Amino acid sequence: xxxxxxxxxxxxxxxxxxxxxxxxxxIGLPTKVxxxxxxxxxxxxxxxxxxxxxxxxxxxxxxxxxxINAGKQPVTLLPGGAYFHHADSFAMMRGGxxxxxxxxAFQVSRHGDLANWHTGDADAIPAVGGAMDLAIGAKSVYxxxxxxxxxxxxxxxxxxxxxxxxxxxxxxxxxxxxxxDLKDGRIFLxxxxxxxxxxxxxxxxxxxxxAGSAD
Amino acid sequence: xIGGFGLAGQxxxxxxxxxxxGARDLVIVNNNAGNGxxxxxxxxxxxxxxxxxxxxxxxxxxxxxDALYRAGKxxxxxxPQGNLAERIRAAGAGIGGFxxxxxxxxxxxxxxxxxxxxxxxxxxxYPLHADYALIKASRADRWGNLVYRKTARNxxxxxxxASRVAxxxxxxxVELGELDPEAIVTPGLFVQRVVAVGxx
Numbered sequence: 001x002x003x004x005x006x007x008x009x010x011x012x013x014x015x016x017x018x019x020x021x022x023x024x025x026x027i028g029l030p031t032k033v034x035x036x037x038x039x040x041x042x043x044x045x046x047x048x049x050x051x052x053x054x055x056x057x058x059x060x061x062x063x064x065x066x067x068i069n070a071g072k073q074p075v076t077l078l079p080g081g082a083y084f085h086h087a088d089s090f091a092m093m094r095g096g097x098x099x100x101x102x103x104x105a106f107q108v109s110r111h112g113d114l115a116n117w118h119t120g121d122a123d124a125i126p127a128v129g130g131a132m133d134l135a136i137g138a139k140s141v142y143x144x145x146x147x148x149x150x151x152x153x154x155x156x157x158x159x160x161x162x163x164x165x166x167x168x169x170x171x172x173x174x175x176x177x178x179x180x181d182l183k184d185g186r187i188f189l190x191x192x193x194x195x196x197x198x199x200x201x202x203x204x205x206x207x208x209x210x211a212g213s214a215d
Numbered sequence: 216x217i218g219g220f221g222l223a224g225q226x227x228x229x230x231x232x233x234x235x236x237g238a239r240d241l242v243i244v245n246n247n248a249g250n251g252x253x254x255x256x257x258x259x260x261x262x263x264x265x266x267x268x269x270x271x272x273x274x275x276x277x278x279x280x281d282a283l284y285r286a287g288k289x290x291x292x293x294x295p296q297g298n299l300a301e302r303i304r305a306a307g308a309g310i311g312g313f314x315x316x317x318x319x320x321x322x323x324x325x326x327x328x329x330x331x332x333x334x335x336x337x338x339x340x341y342p343l344h345a346d347y348a349l350i351k352a353s354r355a356d357r358w359g360n361l362v363y364r365k366t367a368r369n370x371x372x373x374x375x376x377a378s379r380v381a382x383x384x385x386x387x388x389v390e391l392g393e394l395d396p397e398a399i400v401t402p403g404l405f406v407q408r409v410v411a412v413g414x415x
Contacts, residue, residue, distance in 0.1 A: 048296065049220045050366050065222060066367040072221040083365055085372040085400070086220075086246075087304040090297030094317060118322075125284055126293055127273035133297035133317045167320035 002194045003176040011036040012193065013102055013144055013174045017043055024048065024093070024134060026103040027071040030144050033102055046098055048130040050089045053081025070130065093130070093137035101138035103131065105145045105170075107160045110207050112170040112182045114143065115162035128165075135166030147175035147204065154205045156180065156187065171214075177201065181214035188214045216244040216303070216374040217255060218350035221274075224367035226351040226384045228412040230254045233349065239263045244303070244343060246296065246370060248272035248280035259283060266290035268343065270299050295323060298340050300373060306342035307376025307405070315340055348378035352401070355385040356392075359406030360399045368400065375405040382407065386414040 004012065006029055014036035017023055024046045025031050034056070037043050045054040047069040054069060055076035063074035077083075084092075092098060105116040114135050117128045135141055145155055156173060172190070173180040178201055179191040187205070189198050190213045202209040219225030234257060241264045248267050249256030256279040258264055267289060272280050283289040294302070295317050305313055314337035318324045328339040350371040352361040361383055363371055375381040383401075388411045 047366075049223070050369050064365065066224075066365040068221065068223050068366055072223075077365075083363075083368055085368050086296070086300035086370050087373045090300050094297055094301075094315065113320075123285075125273040125277075125281055127271045128293060128295050128323065129271040130296040132295040132321060132323070136316045136319070137297075164321045 001177070001196055004193055005176070007032065007035075009144060009174060009176055012179070013142065014038065017041070017100060019043070021099040022046055022052070022097065024098050024101040024138065026101065026131070026134065027129075028104045030102040030104055031069075031071060031073075033144070046089075046092065047075070048089050048093060048133070050084050050086060051075070051077065051081065052084075052092075053078045055081070090130070090133050093133045096137060096139060098138040100140045100142060101134045102142045102144050103134060105143045105155065106162045107155050107157050108143050108145075108170050108173055108182070109157050109160045110182060110187050111185050112168045113160050114141070114165045114170050115160040116165050118163045120163050131165050135169045140171055141166075141169050142172045142174060143170050144174045147177045154207075156205050156207070158207050177204075183214035186210055186214075188212055190214075216345040216348040216370075216378055218245075218348070218369065218371045218374050220246050220366070220369040221250055222254075223365075224351050224363075224369045224371055225254050226349045227254045229349040229351075229382060229384050229410065230258055234258055234261060234263070240265050242266045242268065244268045244299075244345060244374075246270055246299070247274065248277055248291075250274060250276045252279065256280070259289065262288075264289060266292065268292040268294060268299070270294055270296035293323065299343070300370070302340055302343035303370065303373045303377045305340075306344045307373060310342055312339055312341045314338065343377065345374070345378040346380065348374040348381040350374050350381065350383050352383050352385050354394060355383055355388050355406070355409040355411075356390065356394055356403070357388065357409075358391060359383070359401075359403030359409055360394050361385070361401035361403075361406060362394055362398055363400055372401045375401050380407045381405055382410065384410045384412045387411050
């Protein structure tokens with residue numbers, strides 16, 4: 001099995017983002033996608049704290065504490081970029097004005113349900129941020145995550161056992177082993193990235209898998 | 216209400232002044248629940264806050280909140296960030312409630328009215344008013360007109376509209392007419408006090 005590492009996973013997502021898209025990259029692994037966006041495509045990055053047209057991280061020493069992304073990391077602004085307040089920023093999200101958002105997840109169900117904000121542990125302090133707004137707002141919601149937990153359990157499941165972030169909102173799942181499309185409760189193997197084969201992937205997931213894309 | 220997203224836009228001097236002033240039993244609306252040991256975290260640590268309404272309390276440096284929460288010494292109302300922003304906006308705009316698709320089908324929708332509109336489910340959310348808003352902007356004039364700096368704008372403009380008394384700390388206060396009217400983000404009628412604290 002030739003799994004992709006986290007940078008390769010991010011690069012795989014970046015390849016599918018079309019010219020001219022407005023994109024929000026979630027905190028954590030999805031943020032890495034920005035490092036692999038093809039330089040010949042004009043892609044506008046939105047961050048929910050109130051900026052569109054984000055550029056790369058600033059040079060060391062050039063950080064501005066007033067210019068950060070949703071992960072509270074210092075960023076830069078490209079020519080053409082803009083700032084706005086929170087109600088406008090979430091109107092962009094909730095109002096369906098973003099083309100793509102890429103989110104991390106604990107679990108995704110075959111129906112496209114997303115669980116990524118809370119483990120449900122009694123001792124855990126819940127924090128949701130903008131995850132629920134992104135999940136239901138963007139035109140396409142992609143998830144980027146490892147397919148299996150450390151214990152080897154599939155995170156692509158029949159039904160999420162963790163508390164939900166959004167219902168039937170994820171349309172595509174990028175993992176270290178394969179790319180899946182989710183449509184009408186069915187899972188399509190869009191791309192077998194690691195050469196595992198559909199039979200083995202189906203065994204790992206334990207949910208029916210169809211060949212091909214949902215396009 | 217206290218503006219800011221993390222440290223960007225946090226009105227640190229106003230929070231310090233609130234700490235000094237001594238008000239207790241506060242209900243705080245902020246995106247987070249304090250970072251590190253200063254600002255909002257210091258207010259929490261001093262035991263002044265009864266309840267916090269926020270979207271993202273747990274962070275790498277939210278140890279003050281975490282300890283209070285685990286000890287049952289602070290109440291938490293967790294609101295998705297966009298619903299939080301829209302509830303604040305609604306309060307300022309005189310809206311009595313609104314239906315939002317965010318959080319439908321999740322634990323954060325429990326107990327809320329669900330309305331099916333045009334093929335989609337929405338939940339009812341109510342406006343969020345405040346007695347005071349403490350916000351940070353870049354520059355102000357005597358009428359309270361405000362301009363902000365970069366992503367430090369975040370909650371400032373909507374919190375100013377949703378409070379009875381909006382207090383803005385700014386780097387400097389300029390003469391009337393010096394702020395470009397086309398660039399003013401918060402018109403002065405939403406702001407009751409401005410305090411110049413100097414650039415940092």
